[in-house]
Amino acid sequence: MKRALITGITGQDGSYLAEFLLDKGYQVFGLARQESWYQPNCASHLAEKVEILIGDVAEGVDVARAVQAARADEIYNLASQSRPGESWSRAAETLMVNGFAALRLFEAVRHHCPGSRVYQASSSEMFGQPTVERQNEETTFHPINPYAAAKVYAHQMAQIYRRSYGLHICCGILFNHESERRSLHFLTQKVAYGTACAALGIRNSPDRNERGRPIVQDGKLALGNVQIARDWGYAPDFVRAMWLIIQQHEPTDFVIGTGILRTLRFLCEIAYQSVGRDWKDHVVSDPQLVRPLETGKILADPSKAIQVLGWKPSISFEEMIDRMVKAQIQRLQRVHRGKL
Amino acid sequence: MKTALITGITGQDGSYLAEFLLGKGYEVHGIKRRTSLFNTDRVDHLYQDPHVANRQFILHHGDLTDSSSLVRIIQQVQPNEIYNLAAQSHVAVSFEEPEYTANSDALGALRLLEAIRILGLEKRTRFYQASTSELYGLVQETPQKETTPFYPRSPYAVAKLYAYWITVNYREAYGIYACNGIMFNHESPLRGETFVTRKITRALARIKLGLQDCLYLGNLDAKRDWGHAKDYVEMQWLMLQQDRPEDFVIATGVQYSVREFVNAAAREMGLEIRWTGKGIEEKGYDASGNCIVAIDPRYFRPSEVETLLGDASKAKEKLGWTPRISFGELVAEMMREDLKAAERDDVVRRHGFRTYRYHE
Numbered sequence: 296m297k298r299a300l301i302t303g304i305t306g307q308d309g310s311y312l313a314e315f316l317l318d319k320g321y322q323v324f325g326l327a328r329q330e331s332w333y334q335p336n337c338a339s340h341l342a343e344k345v346e347i348l349i350g351d352v353a354e355g356v357d358v359a360r361a362v363q364a365a366r367a368d369e370i371y372n373l374a375s376q377s378r379p380g381e382s383w384s385r386a387a388e389t390l391m392v393n394g395f396a397a398l399r400l401f402e403a404v405r406h407h408c409p410g411s412r413v414y415q416a417s418s419s420e421m422f423g424q425p426t427v428e429r430q431n432e433e434t435t436f437h438p439i440n441p442y443a444a445a446k447v448y449a450h451q452m453a454q455i456y457r458r459s460y461g462l463h464i465c466c467g468i469l470f471n472h473e474s475e476r477r478s479l480h481f482l483t484q485k486v487a488y489g490t491a492c493a494a495l496g497i498r499n500s501p502d503r504n505e506r507g508r509p510i511v512q513d514g515k516l517a518l519g520n521v522q523i524a525r526d527w528g529y530a531p532d533f534v535r536a537m538w539l540i541i542q543q544h545e546p547t548d549f550v551i552g553t554g555i556l557r558t559l560r561f562l563c564e565i566a567y568q569s570v571g572r573d574w575k576d577h578v579v580s581d582p583q584l585v586r587p588l589e590t591g592k593i594l595a596d597p598s599k600a601i602q603v604l605g606w607k608p609s610i611s612f613e614e615m616i617d618r619m620v621k622a623q624i625q626r627l628q629r630v631h632r633g634k635l
Numbered sequence: 636m637k638t639a640l641i642t643g644i645t646g647q648d649g650s651y652l653a654e655f656l657l658g659k660g661y662e663v664h665g666i667k668r669r670t671s672l673f674n675t676d677r678v679d680h681l682y683q684d685p686h687v688a689n690r691q692f693i694l695h696h697g698d699l700t701d702s703s704s705l706v707r708i709i710q711q712v713q714p715n716e717i718y719n720l721a722a723q724s725h726v727a728v729s730f731e732e733p734e735y736t737a738n739s740d741a742l743g744a745l746r747l748l749e750a751i752r753i754l755g756l757e758k759r760t761r762f763y764q765a766s767t768s769e770l771y772g773l774v775q776e777t778p779q780k781e782t783t784p785f786y787p788r789s790p791y792a793v794a795k796l797y798a799y800w801i802t803v804n805y806r807e808a809y810g811i812y813a814c815n816g817i818m819f820n821h822e823s824p825l826r827g828e829t830f831v832t833r834k835i836t837r838a839l840a841r842i843k844l845g846l847q848d849c850l851y852l853g854n855l856d857a858k859r860d861w862g863h864a865k866d867y868v869e870m871q872w873l874m875l876q877q878d879r880p881e882d883f884v885i886a887t888g889v890q891y892s893v894r895e896f897v898n899a900a901a902r903e904m905g906l907e908i909r910w911t912g913k914g915i916e917e918k919g920y921d922a923s924g925n926c927i928v929a930i931d932p933r934y935f936r937p938s939e940v941e942t943l944l945g946d947a948s949k950a951k952e953k954l955g956w957t958p959r960i961s962f963g964e965l966v967a968e969m970m971r972e973d974l975k976a977a978e979r980d981d982v983v984r985r986h987g988f989r990t991y992r993y994h995e
Contacts, residue, residue: 355734383808386745386801387702394741394797398733398790435784439807441745444800448741451793452733458788459730459937587808 300324300367302352302400303374304345307476308416310337312371312534317344319538324365326350326357326374337476352396353388355403362403362411369541371414372400375446378480379420380586381505382442390445397449401456401464412463414541417450418443419470419526419552422593429596432468432548439588450548463546467537470552470595473615474530475622480505482518482559483527484619486566489516491623493577494570501630506583516577519584521560526552526595529615532608539604552595553608566616570624640664640714642699642747643721647825648765650677652718652868657681657691659872664712666697666705666721677825699743700735706750713756716875718763719747722795725829726769729791730937737794744798748805748813761875762813764802767795768860768886768943770817778860778946780884781817788938803882812880816871819886819945822965823864824972831893832861836900836969840977842927843904846984847992849927853934855894855917858942862887863960863968873954886945887958896966897928903970 299316303309304325313323323345325338332347348364350357352374362370375393376382382389397415404411422430423439438444450466457464477484479502492500492511500511510516528551536551563574600606610618639656643649644665653663663681667674675682675694683690695711697704699721709717722740723729729736744764751760771779772788787793799815806813826833831852838850862885870885891899894910897919901908908919908928919928950956960968980990 386749387742390742390745390797395734395737398737402733438800439804441801441804444797444804447800448737448793448797451787451796452790455788455790455793455938588804 298367300365300370302326305331305336326361355399359403379442386441393445394448415466417466417468418446424591431596465546466548470526472528472530472533487619490566517581524558528553556594637715639716699739702746733790740794741797766815766817768819778944780946814880815882819860821862821864821867836973840973851931866958883950890944899966
């Protein structure tokens with residue numbers, strides 16, 4: 296039986312990946328912080344099936360201990376401070392978790408189990424403000440926030456460790472990927488949540504945004520710049536790509552994305568449309584939610600993944616948004632049972 | 636009167652820059668780490684007794700890995716200019732200490748920028764980040780200029796790349812006057828003894844006086860663009876005196892191999908080296924047939940940077956700068972100074988006192 300270690304198992308990607316690997320018959324270990332694991336999280340339902348090693352990726356000793364304990368064939372480094380916008384106010388922490396943790400993991404693998412394969416979660420944010428229309432594995436990085444700069448650090452360090460020590464380290468440069476499990480602080484989920492509130496007639500939402508205000512207040516959802524555009528895919532498709540990437544004989548890097556660019560405005564349109572509403576009646580723009588530096592038009596060129604891995608998305612953008620909205624409606628109905 | 640704060644003041648660049656700024660009438664503050672041995676050799680000639688009135692040169696204990704010390708010092712000094720020259724700057728060592736290298740070189744730069752921001756000094760304090768030609772690593776074009784894509788090849792270079800980007804980000808996001816000087820190799824008699832140029836001049840001087848037999852090196856074919864540190868610190872200052880902050884490549888535009896450096900240094904002492912063999916078997920002999928240069932694979936790096944050559948046209952055009960000290964003059968000065976040091980050791984030894992043979 297193959298053994299896998301996942302950092303960030305309590306998150307969206309980690310939990311989907313754990314399910315995927317359990318299905319394939321893997322023994323799955325997860326590295327998680329005590330405070331993440333002992334509260335409801337994306338992988339709570341897997342508690343009986345995975346083995347959790349309590350520790351913090353930002354602690355070198357914890358990482359080394361987990362690597363030694365799991366003796367994994369495959370290690371997926373997914374733990375991260377995952378919000379680029381927030382990285383401005385948490386820059387040092389972001390570098391520790393997104394940058395140094397990867398380095399410590401590579402060092403631990405080099406010393407304790409050089410035979411393990413490692414998957415490093417790189418990000419399309421590394422492209423920042425690209426000069427080419429579509430970005431692939433050869434595109435130059437131009438990070439424009441502390442999150443992206445830290446991800447570039449980890450990505451480049453992966454290259455150094457692969458080349459200098461012959462370790463099997465591969466990176467997936469993943470474009471945005473969403474799902475029902477996205478936390479409420481992410482844009483797509485906020486829109487799904489706002490849409491659900493509109494559908495249910497909730498004018499002041501029980502859940503709060505990163506600034507401590509109800510996400511929907513007086514019937515309005517506050518967003519930053521709606522003109523921004525992203526290449527949004529579906530997270531379960533992306534964890535399948537991670538597994539495919541790590542199965543390759545030679546460790547290399549892959550860009551994973553749908554190759555289609557959509558604006559936030561379009562996302563709002565189809566989300567609200569799916570419940571028969573007009574987004575313009577429910578969304579307001581809040582300049583305070585605009586980032587100090589806005590990421591440019593990043594759009595994947597996933598040719599290599601399509602050719603080499605045979606990977607492609609399984610569901611459409613519209614289908615994904617529909618699932619996310621439905622999930623939020625169900626959730627709110629549960630929370631609000633009796634009140635609605 | 637302007638106030639400058641220099642991190643890494645005890646290093647080669649820090650000491651030249653301190654001297655330069657004092658000459659311009661600055662009040663110069665420096666941050667030094669507490670170490671078990673004295674580490675102020677390079678700035679001892681600038682030292683002023685704390686009891687002197689109106690001191691112009693002041694050292695503070697602090698560390699780039701200690702954010703509270705940085706915030707305290709910046710708060711106290713309220714500098715007009717910060718020069719971030721402190722770093723774990725040795726490429727080979729960065730493979731052994733990647734985490735410390737990242738902590739001081741990458742996170743260290745971020746800590747300084749954050750200190751400027753949280754102390755509300757964005758408008759007052761200008762920031763210079765010592766970036767490096769090692770960012771180019773596996774070079775994507777030759778020569779390298781400001782627009783050349785980076786391709787780092789060592790934990791040192793990756794850490795410096797983070798510092799480069801975070802400097803650009805803070806400039807663009809917060810309007811801090813912050814710039815990167817992408818400096819190609821710069822040497823001097825004050826260069827650390829484990830860097831290849833200094834290692835060569837020091838060893839040849841000691842070989843000449845019979846204090847050492849042989850010089851062991853790694854990749855003799857590595858090509859570098861070597862300038863003089865004294866020239867380069869002037870650029871660091873110039874970059875902070877412009878109307879708006881920009882990044883600049885600083886280089887001589889001329890390239891030599893490590894082997895050529897050895898030959899040039901040997902010639903300074905009237906030595907002609909005869910090379911035989913290839914690869915790790917390559918050896919250099921003096922006129923009497925003694926092997927004085929040999930290869931030790933220990934000095935090969937897990938991944939080598941083969942060639943670096945800078946194009947400093949932008950600096951020349953916008954800052955009006957060209958290097959004044961030639962390669963020949965640089966080698967001659969380094970050789971002369973190391974010969975003096977070796978002679979001093981020789982005298983000391985001959986008079987029955989103990990001398991030390993420092994190894995890395």
